[in-house]
Amino acid sequence: MPYVLIQVTDENVSVAQKTALIHGATELLVNILNKDPATTFVVIEEVHTDNWGVGGIPVTELRKKPN
Template sequence: MPYVHIQVTRENVSAAQKAELIAGATELLVRVLNKDPATTFVVIEEVDTDNWGVGGIPVTQLRQIQQT
């Protein structure tokens, strides 16, 4: 019973994109490990950019720097 946990920053990830991630992760486990898709769980967690750091700063700050 595989469990895949995908974490992304909360930055307008659409329902269609999430569905594609779920389908793709499931297909990968079926193809590579011969897992049953009916018992393969994929969870997508969206994390606020204030709670995700890169290079020592929160992504919220990083996005502000990148826009200037």
């Protein structure tokens, strides 16, 4: 019974995108590992950008910097 946790920042991920992620992750496990989709669990966790850091800097701060 596979369990997949997908963590993304909470920056407007749509229901359609989440559905596609769930479907895609499930299909990957079915196709590669021959897992039963009925017992494959996919969880999407949205993390606030204050709680996600890259290179020692919170993503909230990174988003404020000009490109």
